[in-house]
Structure formats: C-alpha cells, structure tokens
Amino acid sequence: MDIATLNDHFGLPGVLAFEDHAGLTRARITTPACTATVYLHGAHLTHWQPTGQKPVLFLSDKSEFAANKAIRGGVPICFPWFGARTGVHKVTLTGDRADGPMHGFARLQSWTVAFAALSPADGSLRLVLTLDPSPESQALGFDHFRAVYELSLGATLTMKLTVANGGTEPLVFEEALHTYFAVGDAGKTLVHGLEGATYYDKTDGMATKHMPAEPFLFTQETDRALPSTTANVVIEDTVNARRIHVDKSGSNTSVVWNPWKGMADLDASQSHQFVCVETVNGFENAITLTPGESHSMTAHIGIESV
Ligand SMILES: O=P(O)(O)OC[C@H]1O[C@@H](O)[C@H](O)[C@@H](O)[C@@H]1O
Secondary structure, eight states, X not given: OOHHHHHHHHOBTTTEEEEEETTEEEEEEXXXXXXXXXXXXXXXXXXXXXXXXXXXXOBOTTOOOOTTSOOSBSBOEEOSOSSSSSOXXXXXXXXXXXXXXXXXXXXXXXXXXXXXXEOTTXXXXXXXXXXXXOXXXXXXXXXXXXXXXXXXXXXXXXXXXXXXXXXXXXXXXXXXXXXXXXXXOGGGEEEESOTTOEEEEGGGTTEEEXXXXXXXXXXXXXXXXXXXXXXXXXXXXXXXXXXXEEEEESOOEEEEEEOSSOBTTXXXXXXXXXXXXXXXXXXXXXXXXXXXXXXXXXXXXXEEEO
C-alpha cells in the first residue's frame, strides 16, 4: 500500500498519519497519552513518549534508515533467530542452516498494516502489523510462518508478537523484542529482578555465569543472555529519577546488552544513553510450534517517576 492509501484506510485525523522518511514508510502517532513512531520496515517502534515524560526509547543519531539496514535503537524485532542463527547453547532451528542476517530477517522486511484504532477505554492507539513469508524468508528456509505484532501505545506500552505455524512440519524459531531504553547514564542505571540468574556471557565465549546477588549495575561492555528467565524487571534510571517497569509473558529468556562504545551506526558519545533489556525466547528456550499452533510473547512497559 502506498502512503496515500495507508492514510485513507488507517489514518486517524490528528492521531495517526503515515509519511515517508528516507524512503521508508512510518506511522506518526499523537494521542493525549503519548507520542510514538513506528516504521513499517521491521515493524520498528522507534519512539514512545508518554505525556509528561522524556522519551522512553533511545534512537541513535547515526542510525541508518534503509531497506537493507536495521534501525539502531527503538525496538528491533529479532525473528526467526536471535543473534547469529547457530552457535553455542543454540538448538537447531527450522531450515537447519547457518546463513542469514544477524537477528533474523524480520527487522529487514516491510511489515503490513492490518488494523489501527483508538481504544475507548484509555485512549491508547492499537496498531497491528503482520509479516508473511517473502522471497527473502523463503530463501532462508522460512516459508510457512505467520507473524502478527500488536502494539498498544498510550500511557503504557504493550508489544505482543504472535507467531503461527502455517506449514505441515514443526516450526522452530527464536525471537526478541530488542528494546533500547533511554536512560540518563547507563553507568548509573540499575536493573532489578535478575539477581542470581544464570547467564551466558557473550563477551567471554558464552561462558555460563551467574548475575550478582544485588541489582545489576552497568559498568562495562555487557552482553548477557539469561536462559530460563521469566522475571519482570525494573530499570532504575537514577539520573532521570524514574523507574521503567518491564513486565513480560510468554518469554523464557532475557538479554541485557550495552556495547559501552561506539559502533558504525552509534556515536561513542551516545553509547551510555541507553540500556537494552530484551524480552526473548532464545537458545534452549527457542519455540517449537506444531502445524497450526501459535505462540505469543508480550512485553508491557510502564513508567514510574520517583
Ligand atoms: O548490532 P545488532 O545486530 O543490532 O546487535 C546488537 C546486539 O544485540 C544484542 O542483543 C546481542 O546480544 C549482541 O551480541 C549484539 O551485538
């Protein structure tokens, strides 16, 4: 659908409008409760700001916006694998192959708008996008999945990713809502809720270790995958005097990440402006769906001023 048709079908005057940015289509959302931006490229939420709050999601000033690149910041959707397709602690995914882009193809595909409407209950905007197999996914061995991403954008944020198996063989995949939370200073940010959990340390050859007994403080490059973790977390952004609550369901893995340095699409000066606390099913928690089955993973984000 072109932008005019999207606006005709789904636009809501003063609330939801579709526009072009750098050749990509994005939805701009303004409600009394929040502002938000969603790119159809990757179904990528890049901005969510409840009224009266600073933006909750970080977006790199050096992010690229191009059809073959992932946006740096916001909430990339990783699917149907997390990180590399194969590796230590990984199970064999559909296709049983090692090729394909980092974090899967879903963040590089253009998703389809299926539904948009305001909720009469709380004025939040409900936006639903879908992803079906494409020549790119089929070339990587994924030709019988269906994915639905339901966003509820208001004073709180709900992100729900549902994947269905439309084929005749089991569908085995990983997934992540790779959320970049904006914080005043990553080095003064605590993560509560993961105390003592087992993790695989990607900065140390995926060695198995344990989180500290006290809330986790970012002090260096951090790249930790926590399997068998269903805990809700609270991110304590001390500089901004707020707590970000991340409540999740249908997710058995968490990932905590900050590169602590610049990257090609991240200026070094911005590397302490976010922490990634990711809602994931990965490694031994990869999802297996029998034909006709579906699975949902949800992250619900709320902000508490302190
Ligand atoms: O640069 P990308 O592909 O967006 O990945 C960013 C990071 O994503 C994290 O979730 C991974 O654990 C890291 O290993 C990775 O570096």
